[in-house]
Amino acid sequence: MTIRLALNRTCAPQLTLAEFIALASRVGVQAVEIRNDIEGREFQDGTPAAEVKARLDDAGLKLASVNALQRFNDWTPDRASEAEALVAYAAALGAPGLVLCPVHNEGHGWSEAEAEHKLREGLARLRPILKAHGVTGYVEPLGMKGSTMTRQDxxxxAVTEIDGWDAYQLCYDTFQFFRCGDTQLFPERIGLAHMSGIARTDLAPGELTEPDRGLIFVGDRVGNIAQLRALKAAGYQGFVSMEPFSPEVQRDPELATHLRASLEYVANLLDAAS
Incomplete structure (x- = not known):
């Protein structure tokens, strides 16, 4: 089965919604991820979910996720209010899920035991909100220094301990997997996958940061093709979303051409392995 490709809004945060939809259609993806953290764009600019959904429907695009509820494992009354608003927005859009990111700053000061407790608390508190709206939480381990949840296992x-698989799936990110040296794959638990490429060779994996994440071509250090082949061979049939954060990619005047070439490069190599 050919993988289903999607495009994360971070590819081109400077574009209007109409321009982003046109870009997604031009490069041939089947779905997009809408973000809630881009100033002046949908969600933050108050565009009604019904309008966003209608525009995507008109373009024949599906919605892969809303990305993301940050610091979901640091549960507070403010986090609960934020979660309710984001989950309701995702439901109104018809999004299958909301990406969930853990605290990932080096100054959090949590012990390992605190991090484990807070992870389970956040999952347990968020679960009824997700279930009430029929939205899945895509739990995304982040592999950078200071992350309070780095690995898939x-x-x-944590989800198993709170008996939460009726509300959660994993978000598998090829870069995060590479950055922290993860080795365990849980394909039956994955509901969404992210991909991006690393071209620079001067930094160790653990020193790489989000702006280093570009498109995927020959020389990619992340090993995207091998990771995605393994995912596909294990039966994964969800979306694989291109998620670069590189300013060079975002400002590229030939973004559509290069983005389409990268997506075709990935798809062709995965199809060749079928």
Missing amino acids: SAVA
């Missing part, structure tokens, strides 16, 4: 253990 940590997420799986």
Whole structure:
């Protein structure tokens, strides 16, 4: 089966919604991820979910996710209010899920035991909100220094302990997997996948940051093709969303051409392995 490609809004945050939809249609993806953290764009600019959904429907595009509820494992009354608003927005859009990101700053000061407790608390508190709206929480381990949840097995253990698989799936990110040296794959638990490429060779994996994430071509250090082949061979049939954060990619005057070439490069190599 050919993988289903999607495009994260971070590819081109400077574009209007109409321009982003046109870009997604031009490069041939089947779905997009809408973000809630881009100033002056949908969600933050108050565009009604019904309008966003209608525009995507008119373009024949599906919605892969809303990205993201940050710091979901640092549960507070403000976090609860934020979660309710985001989950309701995702439901109104018809999004299958909301990406969930853990605290990932180096100054959090949590012990390992605190991080484990807070992860389970956040998952348990968020679960009824997700279930009430029929939205899945895509739990995304982040592999950078200071992350309070770096590996897939940590997420799986926590969701299992709170008996939460009726509300959660994993978000598998090829870059995060590479950056922290993860090795365990849980394909039956994955509901969404992110991909991006690393071209620079002067930094160790753990030193790489989000702006280093570009498109995927020959020389990619992340090993995207091998990771995605393994995911596909294990039966994954969800969306794989291109999620670069590189300013060079975002400002590229030939973005559509290069983005389409990268997506075709990935798809062709995965199809060749079928």
